[in-house]
Amino acid sequence: MKRWFLFLIIAVLLSAACTRASRELETAADVEVQLMVEPAPPVVGEAVLVITITDETGAPLEDAKLDIKGDMAHAGMKPVLATAERGEGGVYRVPFEWTMAGDWFVTIRGALPDGRTFSRRFDVSVGGEMDMNMDGS
Amino acid sequence: MTTRSATAPSFDLLHAAIIGRVLRWRWGRLLFQIPLLFLALLIIYDGLTGPQLAPENMATVSAWIHYRGLVMLALLLVGNLFCMGCPFTLPRTLARRISGRGRRWPRALRNKWLAIALLFLIFFLYEWLDLWASPWLTAWVAIAYFAAAFALEALFAESPFCKYLCPLGSFNFVASTISPFQITVRSRDACRICESKDCIRGGENALGCGLELYAPQVRSNFDCTFCLDCARACPHDNVALAARPPLRELMRDAWPHRWDVAFLALVWVAASLSNAFGMVPPVYALEASLLTWLPFLNKALVLLLIFAVLNLAAPAALGLAASWLSRSLVRSSEPLRRVFARYAPAFVPLGFGVWFAHYGFHFATGALTIVPALQNFLIDHGIFLLGDRPNWALGPILPYSWLLPLQMAFTLIGLLATLLVLGERNRQIVSSSSRHSILALLPWAALAIALAFAAIYLFTLPMEMRGTMSMGH
Known part of the structure; x- marks a missing residue:
């Protein structure tokens, strides 16, 4: 009975691992994404993410729909979320807020009008004095 | 029967x-x-x-x-x-x-x-x-x-x-x-x-x-x-x-009078502060200073040094100093081990208050983040029972403005309980030996108050989380 139970657990874990389809960072190879932050270097408080999106020839992609998620390294920290829908000349200026000093991971997921999707993650080190508002209010 | x-x-x-x-x-x-x-x-x-x-x-x-x-x-x-x-x-x-x-x-x-x-x-x-x-x-x-x-x-x-x-x-x-x-x-x-x-x-x-x-x-x-x-x-x-x-167990002196047991209690209390210290700006400044002063050390050795001092050397030194002072103030010849083992366990409530304040902070600010993490997990496996998109907006269960007052309250309640236990342990020994007096209590009470205010100071500092940029996401 115990052996069967153990076997069942191992079988479930293995089959789950084989079928897992993590949606992490699906990437369209022909889309270039660059991130700059204002102010630079970034400090705690309000900021602007300047995201430049081009194709493989360097031509701007203006009509991407972007979902932006800023995570801190620590588990349990509510992320900062933002969206953008149009970027003049492929440059999307997105209001953002660094709620705490430290290491951030900014994940940009995008969808183009032709159905292609892409995502990139950037490391950002945020310093400075803190006026933290975890409520997001 | x-x-x-x-x-x-x-x-x-x-x-x-x-x-x-x-x-x-x-x-x-x-x-x-x-x-x-x-x-x-x-x-x-x-x-x-x-x-x-x-x-x-x-x-x-x-x-x-x-x-x-x-x-x-x-x-x-x-x-x-x-x-x-x-x-x-x-x-x-x-x-x-x-x-x-x-x-x-x-x-x-x-x-x-x-x-x-x-x-x-x-x-x-x-x-x-x-x-x-x-x-x-x-x-x-x-x-x-x-x-x-x-x-x-x-x-x-x-x-x-x-x-x-x-x-x-x-x-x-x-x-x-x-x-x-x-x-x-x-x-x-x-x-x-x-x-x-x-x-x-x-x-x-x-x-x-x-x-x-x-x-x-x-x-x-x-x-x-x-x-x-x-x-x-x-x-x-x-x-x-x-x-x-x-508090009955701590007041009744129920622990064996052993160096290792008493030291474990003080290490546990010290770790409650150092664990919080690891998440505030001064620790990064200290790391940077040590790397400058001791260029032959790498980050791991610097952290080892910092936390060996905070978690081992400091409780040992402070505990022994308080024991020695406590004994000297009442001119007792009691073994240092007995004094150490009598008072060290009294710090558990203070340590508990600090741990509770620290871990409670993370729980209060992030308890609901388990929901999108679970949604993410299920979606990864093609299960859409909890929706087809994780709700990343979920997070805290208490308003942020409540947290610092609560952290201070837990720490002060812990301090108060520690002082009560110290007083009771001292009263028991005073009543059984004419050589003891309230003076024996003073170094320990001063240490408890200092630790509590150090913890409160740490909680007032902005939190900062660093050291993860090389994770290779």
Whole structure:
């Protein structure tokens, strides 16, 4: 009975691992994404993410729909979320807020009008004095 | 039949209406262990195969936010419930079959020095490897726990992993000394005439106490895993999980007067501050300064140095200094060990307050992040039971503005309780020896007040989380 139970657990874990389809960072190879932050270097408080999106020839992609998620390294920290829908000349200026000093991971997921999707993650080190508002209010 | 005596507890959880039956049931512990086993397997599975961003992974969210927050709450409200449901001891029956009777744990190691070393090690690894930010490493910590518990159980007769090694257990043992429930017996007379002593030797129904605690002699939660094997093994149904005033154990001087036990308590208290210190800007400034002054050191050695000083050297030095001062002020010739062991346990409530404030902060700000992490996990497996997009906007369960006042309140309540325990311990020794006086208390009270205000200062500093940029996301 115990052996069967153990076997069942191992079988479930293995089959789950084989079928897992993590949606992490699906990437369209022909889309270039660059991130700059204002102010630079970034400090705690309000900021602007300047995201430049081009194709493989360097031509701007203006009509991407972007979902932006800023995570801190620590588990349990509510992320900062933002969206953008149009970027003049492929440059999307997105209001953002660094709620705490430290290491951030900014994940940009995008969808183009032709159905292609892409995502990139950037490391950002945020310093400075803190006026933290975890409520997001 | 058990004869009830005047010592019978006023409230015994093992004889409460429904929960008592469940707890005493042969498979009662398994009921707690199975859910935690699945959680541990989930931590391993998601940690190894899931997203490596800590806030998105069940391993890091459940281990570093929920486990730590809920374990403190359980210790405060009931007792050592995590050890009761510990999944790492589940392979113990299999391990015992392999080992037969096994060997005895070496006499030289039957103390808390290894436990102190491992507690220090896990706190150091936590800071050095940023365990809180790595699902993969968090999974390997769980795997290491299973492996170590199994191996130790297979090699030795008693449960040395729980009693002498496990860092989680050591943490819980110290903290549970303020918990409101403790193992005791309903009638001492029944134990006096009992010949089988199944509670410790084991019987037909259950193993005896793996940690070799004899129920009628238990005066402390220290070393007790709340496994309730003693209660299930007792043929007289005489073991109780009795309610008690939370500070009674510490006020009654129930711990052995040993360097290792007392030092473990102070290390635990020191770690409550250093663990919070690891998340505020001064620690990064200190790291940078040390790397400049001592260029031959790397980051790991600098962190080792910082946390060895804070978690080992400082409690040793401060404890010994307070002991020496305490003894000198009353011109006593009492051994330093006795003074150290008398007052050090009184710091547990203060440490508890600081740990509770720290882990409570993370729980209060991130309790609901488990929801999107779980949604993410399910969606990864094609299960859309909780929606087709994780709701990342979920997070806190309390307004942020409440947290600092609550942290201060927990710390000050801990300080107050520590001062009460110090006073009571001092009163007991003053009443039994004319050479003692209130003066003996002063160095310890000053140390407690200094530690409490250091903790409050740390809580007022902005939190900062660094050191994870090389994770290779």
